[in-house]
Amino acid sequence: MSKEEKRPKQLKALLKKDLKLLLRKRVAIFVFGGPFILMFLLIGLPSLFSSQQTMVLLIYSDDSDYNGINIGASVLDNITYYFSFDPSIEVVQNVTSFSEVKATDNFGVYLPSNFSLLTFTGSPIYFTVDATQSLFSESIFNTIHAITQNVIATVLANRTLPVIQTIEEPPTSLPEEQLLGPKAAAVAMPLSYMIFLLIALNSGSYSNIGFAREKRMRTMEILLSYTKKHSHLVISKTITSLVASLGSTLSYILGIIAATSLTGAGTEGIFEIFGLNMQLLNAGDIIIIFIFAVTALLISTLITMAIDCNITREASERLSPLLSIGLAMFFYFVALSNPLSASTTLVINPFYWCYRLALLLISGKFSIEIIIYLSLIIGLGGLLIFFATRGIQKEKSLYLE
């Protein structure tokens, strides 16, 4: 058997062993079952008690017509129509008096008796929403306010009751969005979340399958003695780590799907969970998103491994997840604040390189920026593999425990 034939077999043997260690009961439950159980408990369990009750919105108009036009009634018609498409809001209930609105814990909208008059005279109008200060109720308030404003504007312009209709308006474009386009805008937040999630889920599982564990189990000597090409050790661990992380992510998604199915709301799948707008994106865009999310994950694994192979076991077990998650968190929060802008604070963050490159490719803006980020990713990947392999070959991997 020649060496060339033997080497891939060694990689296969290493990979088989690493996957077996990953799939052993204790680790598999933690890596593949953990995210499912966690999401199921976090989302599904509370929903058993609360989310099946959809929110009730009470509306009441005391308004009488003015010049033959009753704007209050039109506003209520529009509100009823609007929320009839929202599964989280139960059909709007008309009540017969304001005291009914006050007597309930439900959200309520009250329009005063002189609403039409005030509208035509241009006086300030108060319509009451009995809402808490939560973001959710605030958003309902804003919606109702917007509906009311639209109705009033239409009535004042036409002096007739408006026809109820659904209007879809494109979101206001930011300068960055105008540069990168709506597709990149649609991908930005989901992609940054996906990268953060993959890395966060990866860091927990790596300690169970990485080199730190081989050092702890004192199996490094055997691995190093029998393996012809030490880079195969790094490749095998990297592939196993990717499998673990993707498995964890799948488990996380399944957990959400299972949990939301309990609520009756039902999540349609991976794209909805990550907030991907499938009407805007095509298969090629999804492939790019997947490739760069996995690339970010790969870099995270290689960072962990390079640290793992070059410093003491105890230090690496603490430092590598810290560094990986730290970089991912920093990237995520900066990206959240300004998702489409080129960030100088993230310029040395490899996860940002993956993110930015994906956005540029999806937007079709082929520029020097693409070549720079691509070179940086490839260069860093090669460097990390080199450091990991070199670390293994040095006495550090045997003595620095």
Next chain:
Amino acid sequence: MMSELMVESNQLTKYFNSLLAVDKINLEIPKGKIYALLGPNGAGKTTTIRMLLGLLKPSSGSVMVNGKSVSDDPKSIRGEIGILPQFSAAYYDLTPMQNIHFILELNNISYDDVSASLAEYFRTLDISYELLNKPFSKLSGGEQRSISFIMAAITNKEFLILDEPTSGLDIARAKYIRSIIKYLVEQQGKTILLSSHIVSDLEELADYCGILKKGKLIFQGRKEEIIELYAPDTQDFEDAIVNAFGVKTTNSQTFMGGNK
């Protein structure tokens, strides 16, 4: 010293920062023999073994293993030496059988080719089928050591390095391991570098001895020579080793003045 050598080192030296671990040793291990590398704790045995395996790069000097220069090209020797490390060589979460399969696959050996030998090892060392399918962590220390020994022996390498092969074994298993080692050398012509503190192992097995003390190879030769040199009066192998290590075997060195 010897005709055909499996290992030949020339002024082999290893520093860890300023600490001199191995000091210019000229090791000569003949083919087809058992060579016992002895020395008190911290003498440099493990460092020497790791340099032979190509895992540590010598600070200076050179070493040839089976005609290949390990110091110049550590890759050349990888996979050529069977190894039983001082500590466990197996994955505790896998079963002994899974561990054995892993070592076989890593060395590109078909299970079918060695199944008969394996069965013989299991029979000799009293390893039952049930035991082979338990997690390695559930095995007793002696059983773990026996499996680790089998994992080294089954690789069918010309050169085996066995670090404390009978440590933690009961009397019967230790005896059978010794008989297997003798069989591997006498019937299969293998070369074995043995590191052990168990005198009965050394007495029964070693053809040649090398004694390391504070990184220096202070003696290298046949077993009989060490007795003549270090214990001419008592002709006792254990005395010879203790004397070579530099510990005087007077009554004052024995516990409470009792018998040695």
